[in-house]
Amino acid sequence: MTNSLPKTQLETDYLIIGAGAVGMAVADVLLTETDANIIIVDKHHKPGGHWNDAYSFVSLHQPSKFYGVSSTELSSGKRDEVGLNKGLHELASGAEVMAYYDQIMKHVFLPSGRVQYHPMCEYHGDGEFSSLISDQSFKVNVRNKVIDGTYFKTSVPSTHTPNFKISSEVDFAPLNDLPQLSCPRDAYVVVGGGKTGIDACLWLLDNQIDPDKISWIMPRDAWWIDRQNTQPSKDFFFDSIGAQVTQLEALGAAESIRDLFERLEKGGVLMRLDKNVTPTMFHGATVSQGEASQLRKIKNVIRHGRVEEIRPGELRFKDKTVSIPRNAIFVDCSARAVPVSESFPVFDGKTICVQTVRSYQPVFSAAFIAHIEANYDDEDTKNDICGIVPLPNHDTDWLMGIAAQMKNQYRWSQEPGLRDWLIENRLDGFTALTVPDETTTPDEMELLGRMKAAVPAAIEGVKRLMPEAMKIRAQAGN
Template sequence: MNAAHMQTRIPATHIPGFSIAPELQFIPINNLPKIVEPPEGFVVIGGGKTGVDAILWLLEQQVDPDRITWIVPRDSWFTDRKNLQPSPKFLKFFLNDQAAQFEALEKADSIDDLFYRLEKAGVLLRIDKNVKPRMHRGATISQLELVQLKRIKNIVRMGHIISLEKSEMILEGGRIAIKPNHIFVDCSANALNHSETVPIFSGNTITLQPVRGGQIVFSAAFIAHVETAYKDEIQKNRLCRVVPLPNHDTDWIKMMAGTMQNQHNWKKEPELTKWLYNNRLDGFSHLLADIPADDEELQAILKRMRNSIKPAMTKLEKFFSELTYSP
């Protein structure tokens, strides 16, 4: 078993990719609750989910938003959390989200237009509508959290930090003076490294990687089941095609394509369909299968999905082929 391929990192042990002057108060996010004396201000480093969590925690502690500086090398697309809650109460939101994704794909005439439609439909969220996100890692936030994040006005969009000096921050896009008695909160660690994908099954080695976008724990359980239920390595890898971790904004397309391809292959296996229905980590298979025929509202959404899925998959393949990534 190779569980280290994606090189998991946590904030408490992460080594930042920039130099730090010893005079500065530099802490991982974990140490925020240990602060005794309020500083003059906070500088949160990192525009991903950890940075979001740090900002929200500070605001919950009644820190003045004007005392928070947020270093955001790349703005991010976020997912509305209510659309991913695996319970009957939120099933309508989940189905609407899925239908909206298919309809956005079907109607979009370009990749830019696709993201415009995904945002308009509430599938994707961003903090500032005047800034085009260049990152998507599948992070979720709620609408209430988005309102809170918008209270932060001092957002620095000058690329990554090169070094933190005693009197200034040196970033890719310029320099900013550092005020005394500020605490720098490191939220720059990538939880999982975006390593090159390899076959999950190879001889006696199982290399853990995602098989469904945004669902790492489910993926591990699914891989374990396939290992025990199937013998042929080619078949196991066909059922467990790697869905690469997203990083760039357009990786939403890449993640969607991989997830849909796997889902298509799984539906051909009655044994897998049964396993998914009974697996609590899957979340939605049993909810979808058990929708009453007389539930007009949910059946109407399912009809939207059925009407859009084929043209959506055709457009998804087209957009996927258009993508080019810089190294």
């Protein structure tokens, strides 16, 4: 139906598309570091982006201490005292994340008088958007820039369409539906080896499902990051900074890609499900050692590539058919969380496309990009500072990511004042740990010295290993 009502005319300095984690992080920095006015447009009824659609038992995979917006702490400062994350900094639940963003919007953004928020609206381009549930439409005169906070196109099971055939007789559901189960099944088949697959398996095990009744379809095994190495506090200095030193030293010493991953695993940087299976995937999933031990209880891991069809009593792959109990429930975890591979200049005329400038940290990246926008004028300089760190998919993308990140870190070190911003920004997590002060011990100084000394050899190692990595990546395709 054609909308016959005239468009409401609006004016702003920045128009942000998306009120998810990325859009909120950008808006927060612009609100803090500039006097700009901001309009935020989002399809959901509440801020939080894909968290609106997430399963009820979802939680962060990385500590709450460096998630959210720069100005406001998400974490309570506690560590988990029970469970598989015991001893590590808390991981906010999905409900906590949603409540946090709702509070930021209600008590920080809107009271500023400089932010307009338009939920339940779809952006059409060229400054135009319209309501999803009314006849209202809007045209915005954007004085500065349009900021695209939707680049990551985060996919969750509840809104994802599987790319394989499913018989209507099969009990197939997103993992959102697991808490609604009311009767036992003969088998629980988890489809997908990524972060949601991990969460589904852990939920089933936590709810007393016999590991032998769980089948895990694993198209590609993945390397995991040990969560103990991602703890952003001084108490975990030798874990977090130690892992970074191990990475640099492994790069400097490795003679091949295989040798590199063996060193990373031996040094405790990366983990895998099965030591007899070499992973070919890396998405940056963060897992605790306790979670890894639980997941290894599942022995029926099905490795025949991607499933092509699910029928009553059987799974069909390209070259294999596997029998499954007819009373099985199939849990869809096949959505790739961030299903994008193409990259663009971050700053392009009147548009900012928010992408990762540090590995696995889109929220920090969003805040960083907003800081650069607020404090620099020349577009070429801004793009030079905000080099893209590609989103990982294949195992060799670990090397691609760290190479891009090392390049960025060096570039950032050339900018007066930028290091101070990194140290003070709560989303950064680790830069502050690398700055000695009166509490730094001799052992900590020794580790920081090793880090600095390892950099030249690591740079040479990247150059040495990159041709092999590119060859492997080309053979793997998409």
